[in-house]
Amino acid sequence: MAEERAAETTGGGGAGPAGGAADPAADVYDVVVIGAGPVGEVLAGRVSEAGLSTVIVENELVGGECSYWACMPSKALLRPAxxxxxxxxxxxxRQAAAGELDAAAVLARRDDFTHDWDDSSQVEWLDSVGVPLVRGVGRLAGELRVAVETSDGSSRVLTARHxxxxxxxxxxxxxxxxxxxxxxxxTSRNATSASEVPARLAxxxxxxVGVEMATAWQALGSRVTLLARGEALLPRMEPFAGELxxxxxxxxxxxxRTGASVTALRRPDPGGPLTVALADGGEVEVDEVLLATGRGPRTEDLGLVTVGLEPGDWLRVDDSxxxxxxxxxxxxxxxDVNGRALLTHQGKYQARVAGDAVVARFRGETAAGGRWGAHAATADDEAVSQVVFSHPEIASVGLTAAEAEARSVRTRVADADLGAVAGAALYADGYRGHARLVADADRGVLVGATFAGPAVAELLHAATVAVVAEVPVHRLAHAVPAYPTISEVWLGLLAQLRG
Known part of the structure; x- marks a missing residue:
């Protein structure tokens, strides 16, 4: 659900003049938002709270992919394991945890987090902040206009003033x-909403998505075969992450299996098993197959041609x-639709930035751009944070060492064995993990961090603050981690960077 929960907004939209007899009625608002996922909710709440009349259009569930088919159900599946x-x-x-996961209980808990795919509570929130919801398919229809095929079969045209x-x-x-x-x-939707555990899953x-869902369904009792076309898992992260x-x-x-390319799928009996054919001539017989092979923008049916853009493309944007x-x-x-950083938290960050920019321009003010300006989504380029809820967890922010070098940054890299840290040894017998900091040697600040190991997600925000705030490495040495915690790994990492 959106973060900003204003008690009151001016809300409201006046009915615009109808065109000819065949034209839908036109409603006029300051801002029209297409899409009521977390990003649309945050943006609509932000501009409505500032006094701009706002309407939001959604064809599926209010709360979007994250609430019903991605972040929340996937993590609900992963947490018990x-x-x-x-x-x-x-x-x-260990002696008290001798049994196996109760798959039915895990799936029921997942269903609780999705409210059984009922969005009424999120609709209530929109009502509480004065943002009307139009159920239907919204498409651009020229400058400042959105045509909606509503869920009841009628048509409307929403006009935005701003x-x-x-x-x-x-x-x-x-x-x-x-x-x-x-x-x-x-697809990922099926993997997070399935009601039964397949005996065999490719x-x-x-x-x-691939490693998280392989982790979840293997723990729930599937015999999982993970087929990665590349030579490593999690190829966009530090190499040790995928290895662990x-x-x-x-x-x-x-x-x-790495280096495994799929060439065909065969399911001769609609109710029976299927065969996954591989480029090397091998085959894998399974009961279900999850294709976690990438994502594309939802712009193929958005009316982009009416504003001179190509359907199906990512929408290129400036920093606001x-x-x-x-x-x-x-x-x-x-x-996600702009392709900058396909993560819910980054999208909500963009919504705060963009919402504030919309309000500033509405008021005739200059949007504050520039590096780390109030109306610039700079973190999408320099400080994206992410957690992979696999086993072990992977937490990262900013640039990998390879990415920094590709940007011609002169780097200093520090590595540490997390298992050697007292807090980690207390956390788990035989703790296995690794940590890396990447510093800009010329500026003396961190540009990236990656942690791999149980419970490392809770280490990430400290690293994110250090990267975003560009805290000098010599100053970070005065941030003393509590003993005995896994965060003590910072002491050894910083000593390497300062040595």
Whole structure:
């Protein structure tokens, strides 16, 4: 649900003049938002709280992908496995955690977090802040206009006085493989909402969705085969991250194969098993296959041609999320749809930045751009934070060492074995993990950090603050971590950077 929960807004929209007899009625607002996921909710709440009349259009569930098919259900599936692994890693607790996960209870808890795919509580929040919801498919219809095919079969045209914000997110890409239609593969939506545990599951893709869902379903009782086309898992992160995750999945019983390209799917009996054919001539027989092979923007049916843009493209934006190629500066694209950083928290960050920029321009003020300006989503380029809720967890912010070098940054890199830290040894017997800091040697500040190990997600925000605030490394040495915690790893890492 959106973060900003204003008690009152001016709200309201006046009915615009109808066109000819065949034209839909036109409603007029200051801002029209297309898409009521977390990004659209935050942006709508932000501008409404500032006094701009705002309407939001949604064709599916208010709360979007994150609430019902991504962040919340996936982490609800993953958390019980992590809790059990933590218990089994500590002598004394291990003896009390001798059983297996109760898959039915895990799935029921997942359903609680999705409210059984009922969005009424999020609709109530929109009502509470005075943002009306129009249920239906919204499409751009020229400058400052959004045509809506409503869920009851009627049509409306919403007119914006000031801005239209596209917050339609992204969708799973399904590769055009032979047999894919008959195979009825899972996408990420199926993987997070399935009501039964498949006996055998193939996961195609070694990125974040692939490793998280392989981790979850292996723990729930599937025999998982993970097929990654590249030579490593999590290829956009530091190499040790994918190595540790692959090792852990194999220890849990998963069959992890890298350099494995899928060439076809076959399911001759609609109710039977399917075969995954590989480029090396091998085959894998499973009951379900998840294609976790990337995401594309939800812009294929958005009316982009009416404003001179190509359907299906990512929408290119400036740092305030205003679409570069549309004259007049009225169109914004916020969140996944602009391709900058496909993460819910980064999209909500963009929504705060863009919402404030919309309000500033509405008031005739200059939007404050520039590096780390109030109306610039600079973190999308320099300080993206991310947690992969695999086993072990991977937490990262900013640049990897390779990315920094590709930007011609003269780097200093510090590495540490997390298992050697007293707090980690207390956290889990035989704790395995690794940490890396990447510093700009010329400026003396951190530009990236990656942690891999149980419970490292809680280390991440300290690193994020250090990167964003550009705290000098010599000053960070005065930030003393409490003993005995896993955060003590900072002492050794900083000593390397200062040595």
């Amino acid at each position: 992590a809790a059990l692994a933590d218990a089994r890693a500590v002598a004394g607790a 801005a239209v914000a596209v917050c339609t997110g992204s969708r799973a890409l399904v590769p055009d493989l032979p047999g894919v239609a008959e195979a009825r593969p899972w 996961v195609v893709g070694g990125g974040v 995750v692959a090792e852990s999945l194999r220890e849990a019983g998963a069959d992890v 999320c205003r679409v570069d190629e549309v004259p007049g500066g009225w169109l914004y694209a916020v969140g």
